[in-house]
Amino acid sequence: MPNGGSDCCGTCWFNEAKDGQAGFQKIAAGRIHRCLIRNFKIENAFWTYCANHPHHNRERIETPVGPVYVAGSYPYARTVLHDSVDTEEVRRSLLGLLEKIAETPAEEYPSPTTFDEEVIKQLMSFREERATEQLRRIAAFDPNSSSADDKPFGRDRVLTVALAIEALATIENDEALDKIEKAIALGLPPLDPASYIESEDTFAPIRYHAVLGLKHCTSAKAKALLERAMSDPHSEIRAFAGEILGRAADV
Numbered sequence: 001m002p003n004g005g006s007d008c009c010g011t012c013w014f015n016e017a018k019d020g021q022a023g024f025q026k027i028a029a030g031r032i033h034r035c036l037i038r039n040f041k042i043e044n045a046f047w048t049y050c051a052n053h054p055h056h057n058r059e060r061i062e063t064p065v066g067p068v069y070v071a072g073s074y075p076y077a078r079t080v081l082h083d084s085v086d087t088e089e090v091r092r093s094l095l096g097l098l099e100k101i102a103e104t105p106a107e108e109y110p111s112p113t114t115f116d117e118e119v120i121k122q123l124m125s126f127r128e129e130r131a132t133e134q135l136r137r138i139a140a141f142d143p144n145s146s147s148a149d150d151k152p153f154g155r156d157r158v159l160t161v162a163l164a165i166e167a168l169a170t171i172e173n174d175e176a177l178d179k180i181e182k183a184i185a186l187g188l189p190p191l192d193p194a195s196y197i198e199s200e201d202t203f204a205p206i207r208y209h210a211v212l213g214l215k216h217c218t219s220a221k222a223k224a225l226l227e228r229a230m231s232d233p234h235s236e237i238r239a240f241a242g243e244i245l246g247r248a249a250d251v
């Protein structure tokens, strides 16, 4: 049983050795593991992952969505093994999938490789300018939106919104500052600063990714937002804002 998650190539219907089936069926000795949609030989099927796996992609979409990842030993962080190919066909497919992202998230196996978020991350990586209108729509979602039927995992839209804001800044640079300015103030000041606990700060990922987005902005307003983030209650956000400001000062 893979400890890095069951959304691995060893249980994927796109693995040639699975003969179109998803799940933990026994695979005959000597079968070659090969991804049929990404066309590569899988060396370690139970430790290799991507968002096209059926846990994330029940519609069997065959366009590569995001990179292929591998996980190492505990804490099983996933790192990129193969980047997505970059073709016009892939970009168009991702843009179509971006349009389908709804404010209320569907039920999905919890893992670091969720479908909608990989769509956004890949378009951000491509710096795809045709994505901006949809990214603005997604950035305006209610981050707390969640489906009542999604038990026990109860996904929300915090990370989706956070990534949409970072992607906008990566693509549009300072033109995204309207979104970043709102995001960087989300959840602040804490209701009770004296008993603030970082791990309970629901909106910290949005502020964090907004600060990441500021790496791509150069105006005086962007600098002022970074300075504001230096007093964020979350230590990682403060540290990262300081790092970017330091970097800007060094240029």
Ligand code: SF4
Residues within 6 Å of the ligand: 007, 008, 009, 012, 013, 014, 015, 034, 035, 036, 037, 038, 048, 049, 050, 051, 052, 053, 068
């Ligand atoms: S790389 Fe992705 S689509 Fe291919 S077999 Fe592995 S999990 Fe399935």
